[in-house]
Amino acid sequence: AESLARVRAEHGNQAIYGGSYGWASAGRFHHALGQVHRFLNCIGGYTASVNTYSAAAAEVIVPHVLGLPFMKLVFESPTPADIARYCRTLLLFGGAAMKNNQVNSGGIGAHTARDQLQRIGEAGVEIINVSPVRDDTADFLDARWLPIRPNTDVALMLGLAHTLVAEGLHDTAFLERYTVGFERFLPYLLGEFDGRPKDADWAASLTEIPAATIRELARQLVRERSVLGISWSLQRQRYGEQSYWMITTLGAMLGHIGMPGGGVGYGYGCIHNMGFGGRRLPPYAVAALPQGQNPVASFIPVARITDMLESSGGELDYNGRRLTFPDIKLIYWAGGNPFHHHQDLHRLRQAWQKPDTVIVNESMWTATARHADIVFPATTMLERNDLGASGHDAYVTPMRQVRQPYAQSRNDYDIFTALADRLGAKDVFTEGRDEMQWVRHLYETTRRNAAAKGITLPEFPVFWAGEQFSIEDQVEDARFSLELFREDPQAHPLGTPSGKIEIFSATIASFGYDDCIGHPCWFDRDELLGSGRYPLHLVSNQPRTRLHSQYDHGVTSREAKIQGREAARMNPADAAARGIGSGQVVR
Numbered sequence: 001a002e003s004l005a006r007v008r009a010e011h012g013n014q015a016i017y018g019g020s021y022g023w024a025s026a027g028r029f030h031h032a033l034g035q036v037h038r039f040l041n042c043i044g045g046y047t048a049s050v051n052t053y054s055a056a057a058a059e060v061i062v063p064h065v066l067g068l069p070f071m072k073l074v075f076e077s078p079t080p081a082d083i084a085r086y087c088r089t090l091l092l093f094g095g096a097a098m099k100n101n102q103v104n105s106g107g108i109g110a111h112t113a114r115d116q117l118q119r120i121g122e123a124g125v126e127i128i129n130v131s132p133v134r135d136d137t138a139d140f141l142d143a144r145w146l147p148i149r150p151n152t153d154v155a156l157m158l159g160l161a162h163t164l165v166a167e168g169l170h171d172t173a174f175l176e177r178y179t180v181g182f183e184r185f186l187p188y189l190l191g192e193f194d195g196r197p198k199d200a201d202w203a204a205s206l207t208e209i210p211a212a213t214i215r216e217l218a219r220q221l222v223r224e225r226s227v228l229g230i231s232w233s234l235q236r237q238r239y240g241e242q243s244y245w246m247i248t249t250l251g252a253m254l255g256h257i258g259m260p261g262g263g264v265g266y267g268y269g270c271i272h273n274m275g276f277g278g279r280r281l282p283p284y285a286v287a288a289l290p291q292g293q294n295p296v297a298s299f300i301p302v303a304r305i306t307d308m309l310e311s312s313g314g315e316l317d318y319n320g321r322r323l324t325f326p327d328i329k330l331i332y333w334a335g336g337n338p339f340h341h342h343q344d345l346h347r348l349r350q351a352w353q354k355p356d357t358v359i360v361n362e363s364m365w366t367a368t369a370r371h372a373d374i375v376f377p378a379t380t381m382l383e384r385n386d387l388g389a390s391g392h393d394a395y396v397t398p399m400r401q402v403r404q405p406y407a408q409s410r411n412d413y414d415i416f417t418a419l420a421d422r423l424g425a426k427d428v429f430t431e432g433r434d435e436m437q438w439v440r441h442l443y444e445t446t447r448r449n450a451a452a453k454g455i456t457l458p459e460f461p462v463f464w465a466g467e468q469f470s471i472e473d474q475v476e477d478a479r480f481s482l483e484l485f486r487e488d489p490q491a492h493p494l495g496t497p498s499g500k501i502e503i504f505s506a507t508i509a510s511f512g513y514d515d516c517i518g519h520p521c522w523f524d525r526d527e528l529l530g531s532g533r534y535p536l537h538l539v540s541n542q543p544r545t546r547l548h549s550q551y552d553h554g555v556t557s558r559e560a561k562i563q564g565r566e567a568a569r570m571n572p573a574d575a576a577a578r579g580i581g582s583g584q585v586v587r
Helices: 002-011 032-042 056-066 070-075 080-086 113-122 153-166 172-178 182-190 200-207 211-223 241-254 302-310 345-351 412-422 426-430 435-452 460-465 481-487 506-511 555-559 572-577
Strands: 016-018 048-050 089-093 126-130 144-146 226-230 263-265 299-301 315-318 321-324 330-334 357-362 374-377 386-388 395-399
Touching: 002 016, 002 330, 002 357, 016 032, 032 330, 032 412, 032 426, 048 302, 056 070, 056 241, 070 481, 080 113, 089 153, 089 211, 153 182, 153 200, 153 211, 153 241, 172 241, 182 241, 200 211, 211 226, 226 241, 241 263, 299 302, 299 315, 302 345, 386 435, 395 460, 412 426, 412 435, 435 460
Parallel strands: 016 330, 048 299, 089 126, 089 226, 126 144, 226 263, 330 357, 357 374
Antiparallel strands: 315 321, 386 395
């Protein structure tokens, strides 16, 4: 409390970085991000972050291209049921890994991804996995594997698009009615500006997928209804926004966008209900702990923590704006582990030394906790009472405490209540409610919201004494935004300036960025496998035995390690050339 008071008095609240990011309790009340941000807002605010590590580039580009919030589009991906019924080809850029489908933001009520994928396979849909990693799709799908050089997916998409134009297969009627800017993109595709047609031969030289395969794949995609799937991993790279812009352009050229079981799925295999949630998600708002208003205007894109700490007063471009890095004197982190998910941990570790104070609430002895000045031992979800529900899932769950808090640990709410008391903000922070009063308040608010939509939730005493239940049988199948847009683009325009899909965006072009021009394109890069300098490429995809760094202390994660280290896989020929044998520890 003294550290917080000193920084506020001497430097202002913008010198506090409220760094909650990552997976925490699935409960609506004890979610660490909401707790720490509510607390900091009650004492004058903090420098915040925007977007996610999961999909930041997509979150910024998609509203410009499709006029919809990215996460809304994700939950409205073509459903597996519709794919099984209407689709003949499911082309997955980055696969749809089963291990990622075991989790869901806000909790998961039923693990149905396997059954849904099996039904797609049984329906005779051909599934094609474009990925450097074969098992990015489940083995039971017998997917056709197109191994691709990492980070060249946009080149493949361009090669497919060029084939469609060269052979007169693109859907000109769809492009004319539902898109703008194709005529600005076409000269680039044909190489009229740079003398480099983006044809299948050009794409093959970058992707290492044969040109004949690319041409035949383009013909297959347009022959019958198809779905293009894109993993979030494709935008976690330099020029990552281009993959999402280009796959939307390719989908428009095929003309299947807005058809049931057709178009583009933005996130299959990233987490469960993003793609596998179906059409019966809650149509009402699920209550969460109110965070209040942040009086501080300064913010950073979430993955720029190191840059902010290294370069206080420096500037950066973000989505057409010029931002200035604040001078951070104190970090308060609750929920998440940046020393797991941030890029370039060596730089982060050095930059992390610059603030005067780092405070962390944590239930595990993570690297982030070890790099803190003050650590509050926080309880786990098993030591708390909470409400499990989200707009991403049809299930509602009472999360009853099963054991008393260990030793001197406290939940985040009690930690922040004690701090708020010392800083004169207890009444504002708590609103006079204890844990169970908040849980009941959030449930009753959700119940009222549901009732307004004609959905009945049980009264709180019945809910709290019972078990998990689903509201799916009370919900009608939803119509998706792009389906309504296709049906009547005048009555249901997109939120872009034109009301249509923007293959060329005048807004983005006006930013004047040389690394993101007005239409999707391929940018050469200096880090590319086989370029001479880099003979190997590390694909650091999600682990199979835990969620990010969570559950790393558990037996499943521990038993999968080799001499206490994470297992790496390498082609045996590459390993032998370097004198590496199976089971060895490597750097």
